[in-house]
Amino acid sequence: MGLNLVLVLSSYLLFTQMVEGNVDKFDCVDIYKQPAFQHPLLKNHKIQENFSFNESHNVKIKYQKNDLSCPKGTVPILKQRNGTESVHLNTVDYPGQHFATIETVLDGSIYRGAEAMISVHNVTVQNNQYSKSQIWLENGPRGELNSIQIGWAVHPRLYGDTLTRFTIYWTADGYKKTGCYNTKCPGFVIINPFPVIGSFINKSSIYGGKETFVIIPQVLQDGFSGNWALKIFDEIIGYWPKELFTHLNKGASLVRFGGNTFTSPNGISPPMGNGHFPVFDFHKSSYYIHVKVKNSNYQLVDIEDRRARQYADSYQCYRLSYWGYSKPNGVAFSFGGPGGNCDI
Secondary structure, eight states: OOOOEEOGGGSSTTEESEETTEEOOEEEEEGGGSGGGGSGGGTTOOOOOOBTTBTTOOHHHHOOOOTTSOOTTEEEEEOOOTTOOOOOOOOTTSTTEEEEEEEEOOSSOOBOEEEEEEEOOOOOOOTTOEEEEEEEEEESOGGGOEEEEEEEEEOHHHHSSOOOEEEEEEESSTTSSSOEETTSSSOOEEOOSSOOTTOEEOOOOOTTOSOEEEEOOEEEEOTTTOOEEEEETTEEEEEEOGGGOSSGGGOBSEEEEEEEEEOOTTSEEOOBTTSSOOOSOGGGSEEEEEEEEEOTTSOEEEOOGGGEEEEESOTTTOEEEEEEEETTTEEEEEEEBOOEEOOO
């Protein structure tokens, strides 16, 4: 089940600012005047530049100018297009949601991070739907749920288009008053000058094609500061300060990997993954490979079969096939489906 993968995330080539002949507009904002610092809990926050899991990382040393980067001392903030909005929640309890995921069992274990190679696809989604493939890290009771989410999304209400984009989300109170997508509210601190958050992913896997394209996002809790860092291209893009959270600052009690869709008012759900039911051939499926978590000792390990459960809530629309561990792909699973008139 080995794959002929094109891992273009060793560079920034997978992301682009060119969208349908137009250039995505990013404002280059003074790093200390970015939206994060409008949060009342971050008024006196000092930007973290060095992280315990990546001692060589230093924003000043690693800064490299290119045509798409913001000038030194500034960070990119995606300009929201007029008329777009973010209204759909990501909680399992919210009506219209569908999921096909694997997640850790709630056995008291604490996790300090997660990562995976996630296949990238472009699917047809209507304006009031969305389709996502992402990683969740969560802690806390339902009404106080702390959640961090990273991955790709096709989300017309958020972006004003049907392109596949790198998307993040967070909440600190069970989706009630806190949290948002990307940097639409104060919270996530960007420290990298290259536009990533909200950017168009310009390569996607073709059903039955010879090559598949992946992103490799990581979320890791720093052992000293307690902040949650987002890495991609093996570089730190930014982080969620621990001050935002009441439970995740102690680590994550649950980690989830997989797909999530939102149903339109007429009851029709969009495609998930690549729009096809999962099969053994990864060139014809949406998939996660090398699914890993960071344990309570900050060690990156394969997710264990005995600590993972499968969840798919609408068999006629979406399915998941768990493949377990193999040497070439690590822990892997396929998922997805065409959507349609699913049970709500």
